Amino acid sequence: MSVRPWLPSPLPLPSLLLPLVTLLVASAALTRAISISHHSHGHRGPSAAAVLSSSTQSTRALERRAAFLSALRQLPALVTKDRPGTTVLEIPEPPVLPHEKEYMDAWVQSGFGGPDVIERREFLMPSPEPHQVLVKVKAAALNPVDIGRRTGFFKGFMNESFPFIPGYDFSGTVEGVGKDVSRWRTGMEVYGYPHEIGVRPQRYGTLGEYLVIDQSFIAAKPKSISHEEAASLPTAIMTSLQAFEMLHIKPGDAVLFTGGAGGVGTQAVQLLKHYCGAGYVATTGSGFKTQLLEELGASVVVDFLKQNFTDVLKDLDSAIDATGEWWECLQCVKEGGHVVTIRGGPGRPANVPFFTVQARGSDLEKVHDLYEKGIVRPVVDSVFPFDSLPLAFSRLETGRVTGKVIVRGPSL
Ligand SMILES: NC(=O)c1ccc[n+]([C@@H]2O[C@H](COP(=O)([O-])OP(=O)(O)OC[C@H]3O[C@@H](n4cnc5c(N)ncnc54)[C@H](OP(=O)(O)O)[C@@H]3O)[C@@H](O)[C@H]2O)c1
Ligand SMILES: *[C@@H]1O[C@H](CO)[C@@H](O)[C@H](O)[C@H]1NC(C)=O
Ligand SMILES: *[C@@H]1O[C@H](CO)[C@@H](O)[C@H](O)[C@H]1NC(C)=O
Numbered sequence: 001m002s003v004r005p006w007l008p009s010p011l012p013l014p015s016l017l018l019p020l021v022t023l024l025v026a027s028a029a030l031t032r033a034i035s036i037s038h039h040s041h042g043h044r045g046p047s048a049a050a051v052l053s054s055s056t057q058s059t060r061a062l063e064r065r066a067a068f069l070s071a072l073r074q075l076p077a078l079v080t081k082d083r084p085g086t087t088v089l090e091i092p093e094p095p096v097l098p099h100e101k102e103y104m105d106a107w108v109q110s111g112f113g114g115p116d117v118i119e120r121r122e123f124l125m126p127s128p129e130p131h132q133v134l135v136k137v138k139a140a141a142l143n144p145v146d147i148g149r150r151t152g153f154f155k156g157f158m159n160e161s162f163p164f165i166p167g168y169d170f171s172g173t174v175e176g177v178g179k180d181v182s183r184w185r186t187g188m189e190v191y192g193y194p195h196e197i198g199v200r201p202q203r204y205g206t207l208g209e210y211l212v213i214d215q216s217f218i219a220a221k222p223k224s225i226s227h228e229e230a231a232s233l234p235t236a237i238m239t240s241l242q243a244f245e246m247l248h249i250k251p252g253d254a255v256l257f258t259g260g261a262g263g264v265g266t267q268a269v270q271l272l273k274h275y276c277g278a279g280y281v282a283t284t285g286s287g288f289k290t291q292l293l294e295e296l297g298a299s300v301v302v303d304f305l306k307q308n309f310t311d312v313l314k315d316l317d318s319a320i321d322a323t324g325e326w327w328e329c330l331q332c333v334k335e336g337g338h339v340v341t342i343r344g345g346p347g348r349p350a351n352v353p354f355f356t357v358q359a360r361g362s363d364l365e366k367v368h369d370l371y372e373k374g375i376v377r378p379v380v381d382s383v384f385p386f387d388s389l390p391l392a393f394s395r396l397e398t399g400r401v402t403g404k405v406i407v408r409g410p411s412l
Pocket of ligand 2: 161
């Protein structure tokens with residue numbers, strides 16, 4: 001049997017009708033898609049609200065358009081030759097891949113002050129440098145440092161240049177890689193911390209649709225946890241492991257972490273036990289949080305509303321201060337014991353070093369299996385949709401969170 005060259009296989013005509021109907025419907029959607037995307041590119045600036053909804057739609061429209069065009073290419077005969085005279089469709093400009101978009105949806109900070117210095121608007125798409133990976137953000141987490149950056153509390157030692165996208169933690173999918181990146185490929189699920197060090201933040205933080213990040217600052221997301229859970233981890237894990245290293249914690253050690261119920265503490269307490277093999281893990285918390293901290297593996301939880309922990313804890317090997325109580329920590333360690341503070345504060349002696357966390361994907365890899373197997377678990381305080389960032393900030397600003405405050409990516 002001879003088959004006409006432009007038909008891939010001899011399909012019966014009825015089976016071609018359904019795709020045709022689909023194409024016609026898609027065609028109507030396409031027309032809308034194009035007008036929406038023009039609209040969103042023409043209105044940057046003051047009318048942020050209008051831009052927002054259309055920009056989300058234009059992403060979906062672009063995806064629809066790409067799907068539509070690929071369907072169209074599989075049926076060339078249907079449109080052009082099999083039914084002469086029916087010029088139903090016109091092929092428009094080629095599809096725009098997500099990472100070729102010019103602008104994306106983001107929360108953007110352009111000054112110091114209250115919640116309104118961070119506005120949702122379109123921001124230039126980042127493109128990866130040779131050593132960088134382009135990631136689509138599925139979830140991001142807030143940290144106390146985001147509050148300090150917003151109010152200007154840290155302006156003395158952070159070299160900010162406005163505007164920038166805030167946010168330190170994310171989980172998402174790889175959408176593209178720079179030419180020197182071989183380890184990561186499009187579609188991989190990764191999580192990480194994009195700023196080389198916390199006090200020298202890059203312009204593209206985690207509260208946007210996409211970010212670019214050095215290939216060594218990310219790790220494969222444990223498959224058994226969600227993006228919301230994974231986003232809760234990078235700062236907490238890296239800060240914990242880097243503090244453990246500074247203190248030279250050994251298996252069997254007795255260690256204190258002050259403020260165990262916070263974003264860092266809920267991970268540090270578990271990691272002290274299951275990663276370092278500490279023999280005794282002490283922490284501080286109040287109310288219902290004391291029970292949670294026991295469940296997370298603390299040997300003792302001092303309720304700071306009822307007792308001064310300096311009265312209870314003695315002769316410890318090391319202490320990590322996350323509450324500004326480094327002086328009290330010094331009272332609890334044995335002679336030759338070590339204290340480090342992640343909170344800082346004036347008047348510290350030389351034997352209480354302060355450090356700022358450094359981005360290290362390798363830290364995340366070291367604990368991958370603990371999370372994958374559920375031996376250590378993420379603790380999420382609350383999850384907010386992307387458009388509720390101001391509410392998420394208010395929640396963190398109470399100072400009473402248990403674990404991490406999460407913000408979903410704009411496309412979810
Ligand atoms: N140096 C670095 O690189 C680095 C990295 C990460 C974090 N940090 C700093 O470390 C600190 C902790 O961060 P985080 O993300 O864990 O904060 P967080 O999530 O905001 O911590 C809130 C928790 O801390 C508890 N808390 C507050 N004061 C306490 C106290 N005196 N005793 C016991 N618990 C107390 C609160 O419990 P209650 O509701 O019971 O008060 C709440 O559960 C912050 O100052 C942050 O800036 C520094
Ligand atoms: C601060 O940032 C600007 C612009 O990015 C740069 O030119 C300047 O050297 C930086 N200053 C410090 C102290 O890092
Ligand atoms: C904790 O210590 C302070 C200062 O030394 C003291 O005033 C307070 O009564 C103590 N609280 C408890 C519950 O022991």
